[in-house]
Amino acid sequence: MATFVLCDGAFGGAWAWREVEKELIKQGHAVFSLTLTGLGDRNHLLTPDINLETHITDVVNTILFEDLNNIYLVGHSYGGGVIIGAADQLLNRISKLIFFDALILEDNQSINDLYSKSFVKQTKEIVQSKGEGFRLPKPDSGPIYTTDHPFKTFEQKIKLMNKVELRQIPCAFINCTQKSSHPVMEPINQFADRAKQEKWEYIEISAGHNAHWEKPVELAKIFINLADKNDVYDMQNRST
Template sequence: MATFVLCDGAFGGAWAWREVEKELIKQGHVVFSLTLAGLGDRNHLLTPDINLETHITDVVNTILFEDLNNIYLVGHSYGGGVIIGAADQLLNRISKLIFFDALILEDTQSINDLYSESFVKQTKEIVQSKGEGFRLPKPDSGPIYNTDHPFKTFEQKIKLMNKAELRQIPRAFINCTQKSSHPVLEPINQFAEKAKQKNGNTLKFPPDIMRIGKNRLN
């Protein structure tokens, strides 16, 4: 039996893990699916002040207040950056970091740093024109439960205090076989390729098997 903490990507929430959660519980595991501040059922908390550190604290506090140990910490897409920050603060509680088609941040990097200047500029223009200057509107074609995302979470650079120890935590990268040319997926696909080159292979699952029940364009 293992303890899983599941962190979704941009626009999403705990609802995205429903089917995965059911399967893990059926197998005897303990599962905590998180909704980060300002998203999903917590969208009423969305303010201009929410940043990456806010979301890292969401994960850290869940682990501390539930007194969780030996954790398989899972992050999808944007959530990959969040779980790196949480693991940096809770090194002794994490058994493995699992990046499910996720972004991976290094010290002093932001999510925006992983994308081209043109893509970031275009995104900022959308935030200014349609998101009151602080929120990125949810994609029109995404799941109905998607909500707007606080843009500061993409701008803030992560600060890692235990870089050497963090690298000692075992990692896995789950790469969905569904491919897309959408620019938001470019760095994710690059991380998958790096994992393949380093480890000889990546874990590949069609999205319907993972049954995350959401669009990959998170």
């Protein structure tokens, strides 16, 4: 049995993993799907004070209070930056980081740093005009459960304390090959290329950016296969 902790991206929440979670549980695995502060069913907590550190702490505290170990920590889209921060604090509890069509942050880097100045400027203007200066309005399309996103989470630079040790954690990247050409996807495509160059486990799924809505069973099988591969690796290491 593997333990999966699932962190969704901007505007999302635990609800986005519902069908993936069902499949993983059916196959005998433990699953903890997170809703980050201010999002989804926790949208009543949305305030100007929520930042990236808040969301990292959401993940860290779930792992600590549930006393989880040997975790397959999954981050989708914006959630990729969140799980990096959580793993930095809980190195010995993570078996593998799984970046699912995700953004990846380096030390002292913010989500906004991954985008062009013109794109960030345009986004800030939307936040000011339609989001009271602190929230990015939810997309017009998509499930009814999407909620506005705290913009400070994109502005705050991540602080990593264990950069060398963090690089020792096995990583995988799942690339959704049918996603749109929207500018928000450009850095994700670059991280997919980087994952291949750095010899990470690299898997493609023929789906849009939100494959956990579109192809949950197929995505769950990918997660399980990634856990199985890690188990084989661990057994080989223990026997040498």
